[in-house]
Amino acid sequence: MLLTSPLFLLSLPLAAFALPFQPRAAESDKIAIGFYTGWHSDDVPLTSVSWDKYNTMIYAFATTTPDVQTLSLNGSDGSVLPEFVKQAHAHGVSAHISVGGWSGSKYFSSHFQSAENRTAFANTVLDFLNEYNLDGVDFDWEYPGVQGVGCNVVNANDTANFLAFLQEFRAAVSGKKITISATTPLLPFRDANGQPLTDVSEFAKVLDFISIMNYDVNGPWSPRLGPNAPLQDSCADTAYQFGSAATAVKAWRAAGFPLKKTVLGVPSYGHSYYVTPSDAFANNTKDLAPYPPFSKSKTPLGDGWDNTTSVDACGVTQPSGGTWNLRGLVAGGWLSADGKPAQGIYYSYDNCSRTPYLYNENSQVMISYDNAESYAAKGRFIEELGLRGFSLWESGGDYNDILLSAIKGTFN
Numbered sequence: 001m002l003l004t005s006p007l008f009l010l011s012l013p014l015a016a017f018a019l020p021f022q023p024r025a026a027e028s029d030k031i032a033i034g035f036y037t038g039w040h041s042d043d044v045p046l047t048s049v050s051w052d053k054y055n056t057m058i059y060a061f062a063t064t065t066p067d068v069q070t071l072s073l074n075g076s077d078g079s080v081l082p083e084f085v086k087q088a089h090a091h092g093v094s095a096h097i098s099v100g101g102w103s104g105s106k107y108f109s110s111h112f113q114s115a116e117n118r119t120a121f122a123n124t125v126l127d128f129l130n131e132y133n134l135d136g137v138d139f140d141w142e143y144p145g146v147q148g149v150g151c152n153v154v155n156a157n158d159t160a161n162f163l164a165f166l167q168e169f170r171a172a173v174s175g176k177k178i179t180i181s182a183t184t185p186l187l188p189f190r191d192a193n194g195q196p197l198t199d200v201s202e203f204a205k206v207l208d209f210i211s212i213m214n215y216d217v218n219g220p221w222s223p224r225l226g227p228n229a230p231l232q233d234s235c236a237d238t239a240y241q242f243g244s245a246a247t248a249v250k251a252w253r254a255a256g257f258p259l260k261k262t263v264l265g266v267p268s269y270g271h272s273y274y275v276t277p278s279d280a281f282a283n284n285t286k287d288l289a290p291y292p293p294f295s296k297s298k299t300p301l302g303d304g305w306d307n308t309t310s311v312d313a314c315g316v317t318q319p320s321g322g323t324w325n326l327r328g329l330v331a332g333g334w335l336s337a338d339g340k341p342a343q344g345i346y347y348s349y350d351n352c353s354r355t356p357y358l359y360n361e362n363s364q365v366m367i368s369y370d371n372a373e374s375y376a377a378k379g380r381f382i383e384e385l386g387l388r389g390f391s392l393w394e395s396g397g398d399y400n401d402i403l404l405s406a407i408k409g410t411f412n
């Protein structure tokens with residue numbers, strides 16, 4: 001059972017209904033998380049969110065600033081956040097804030113570096129949760145001990161300092177119903193030598209769950225075109241084994257993170273690449289070749305949420321990212337409204353990564369993405385391993401709940 005049944009609600013003491021907000025999900029239930037990106041709120045208004053299919057929604061992002069006492073909603077249309085929380089609660093959905101993100105992690109390292117700053121930042125986050133009446137906070141530090149966007153403060157002790165902060169923050173919310181989670185890379189956080197931690201059990205004590213970002217495993221930076229969000233990679237050629245849901249969950253588990261506190265991050269988007277027809281098709285057939293070479297000099301423009309150029313959080317001008325969300329693939333004519341490949345588009349499903357590919361021979365663009373079939377495979381994996389649930393980045397990238405319904409349909 002994914003969401004709480006009416007019977008569970010009936011068994012709640014009546015007093016619960018007098019509280020201003022009572023989350024719908026019991027502690028042991030699977031969690032169905034959607035990330036709501038404030039900067040897409042014009043295209044994806046709160047009224048279009050499928051509130052009844054999630055039990056947690058996370059607003060992205062509150063970003064770190066040079067001032068340990070300030071979080072910023074600039075760039076995330078902060079004016080939407082109060083109504084987001086109101087709508088979530090009206091639907092019995094927990095409302096969380098995600099702090100950090102790719103562009104917003106610049107100052108975690110300095111905020112966590114001294115005891116004074118850790119206390120100050122804990123108060124900053126607590127005040128933010130109180131101000132917006134939030135039920136939880138997700139720390140999305142990309143990444144402790146490893147450079148992310150390019151201009152983050154990075155320190156060898158980041159991971160140890162992060163743990164010290166989380167321990168202090170957990171103690172500070174003691175007695176309050178606040179959920180604390182972390183969005184993580186495929187491998188456990190790095191130790192002072194840059195190696196993945198072999199023991200993350202102390203993190204497991206202070207986090208309610210981690211959400212593993214099993215996406216961007218391959219992208220325009222990869223040597224060959226490969227799956228954005230592979231479920232498995234041990235069946236791929238060894239040269240292309242860059243990680244997968246299976247290896248990530250295994251690594252965190254081996255380091256002591258419980259499966260029942262592990263959430264699989266799943267993407268609504270994929271990456272596009274220029275691939276010549278001779279590379280795209282295998283052996284003079286019209287079957288798509290696995291791991292084809294692609295043009296390194298130019299990345300195609302993605303969907304309506306991509307730009308030909310943009311300025312990143314470090315002030316560096318970046319070319320198009322080439323990302324396509326499912327809703328964009330439908331709007332852009334790659335898929336029909338039922339999510340099936342449109343006429344004239346070549347399709348293949350890689351049975352190792354359990355992810356699909358599309359190819360347009362005219363534009364010579366190939367896309368690795370996720371569809372109902374790959375989401376169902378990910379859902380079965382969550383169910384079989386007994387993971388806590390999934391987190392969909394981003395809820396607004398889905399189309400008619402094709403992805404959301406597919407992954408939820410696999411849960412008992």
Ligand SMILES: *[C@@H]1O[C@H](CO)[C@@H](O)[C@H](O)[C@H]1NC(C)=O
Pocket residue numbers: 065070071072073074
């Ligand atoms: C947000 O942007 C406004 C307008 O550019 C600016 O005045 C303000 O300082 C910014 N806030 C933060 C916390 O960065």
Ligand SMILES: *[C@@H]1O[C@H](CO)[C@@H](O)[C@H](O)[C@H]1NC(C)=O
Pocket residue numbers: 066067068069109110111113114117
């Ligand atoms: C503590 O935070 C402030 C910014 O609020 C920063 O200037 C200072 O360098 C930080 N301390 C350490 C040890 O990083």
Ligand SMILES: *[C@@H]1O[C@H](CO)[C@@H](O)[C@H](O)[C@H]1NC(C)=O
Pocket residue numbers: 155156157
């Ligand atoms: C890491 O922490 C240790 C122990 O507190 C300290 O001696 C060392 O200087 C720190 N390293 C850095 C790079 O801050």
Ligand SMILES: *[C@@H]1O[C@H](CO)[C@@H](O)[C@H](O)[C@H]1NC(C)=O
Pocket residue numbers: 282283288289290
């Ligand atoms: C292409 O042909 C070779 C040799 O017959 C075979 O090993 C390979 O699997 C084929 N590739 C595809 C994608 O079918």
Ligand SMILES: *[C@@H]1O[C@H](CO)[C@@H](O)[C@H](O)[C@H]1NC(C)=O
Pocket residue numbers: 305306307309310311
């Ligand atoms: C793309 O450009 C628009 C308008 O210039 C801007 O509002 C938006 O934030 C940009 N998107 C990205 C992903 O940079």
Ligand SMILES: *[C@@H]1O[C@H](CO)[C@@H](O)[C@H](O)[C@H]1NC(C)=O
Pocket residue numbers: 351
């Ligand atoms: C894909 O793999 C699954 C699981 O191993 C298997 O049941 C299925 O037959 C495979 N499909 C193809 C087309 O090879």
